[in-house]
Amino acid sequence: MISTVYHGGVNEMAMCLAVNGPNSHMIMRGPSVDQAMLNQLGTVFEPHELRSLFDVFLGSAPTIIADMHQAIAGGEPAELMRHAHKLRGSSRTVGCNTMGDLCLQVEERANEGRVASAAEFVEAVELELESVSDYVETRWNRLVS
Numbered sequence: 001m002i003s004t005v006y007h008g009g010v011n012e013m014a015m016c017l018a019v020n021g022p023n024s025h026m027i028m029r030g031p032s033v034d035q036a037m038l039n040q041l042g043t044v045f046e047p048h049e050l051r052s053l054f055d056v057f058l059g060s061a062p063t064i065i066a067d068m069h070q071a072i073a074g075g076e077p078a079e080l081m082r083h084a085h086k087l088r089g090s091s092r093t094v095g096c097n098t099m100g101d102l103c104l105q106v107e108e109r110a111n112e113g114r115v116a117s118a119a120e121f122v123e124a125v126e127l128e129l130e131s132v133s134d135y136v137e138t139r140w141n142r143l144v145s
């Protein structure tokens with residue numbers, strides 16, 4: 001089971017993504033997209049180019065997640081690790097650090113041969129992707145300014 005836990009007051013809210021079950025783990029969750037990283041990318045890309053980068057990321061991530069599910073179903077730790085590593089890199093490139101942290105958890109479990117235990121984290125990656133997509137769609141104009 002995956003839940004979001006809130007700590008602190010209105011001005012000090014820190015969110016944690018809690019993955020509960022036999023693999024209980026908590027990951028500090030910042031904003032879906034790191035504004036500082038977007039600012040940095042904005043020095044290299046024009047706004048429409050940056051949007052295209054996000055469109056490619058958001059378009060390819062579901063396929064990579066499906067590949068992770070397939071690797072879990074097939075009990076293939078090397079494939080799971082490869083797909084998680086790929087998504088971790090692209091997530092962090094566009095400032096989706098929470099998603100990158102979750103992918104790291106998948107990688108670590110795959111590396112240890114604990115493929116089945118990675119399933120909860122892949123589910124959390126899927127939820128985070130939804131959050132990133134919503135964040136980008138609803139805040140895009142503010143993100144690049």
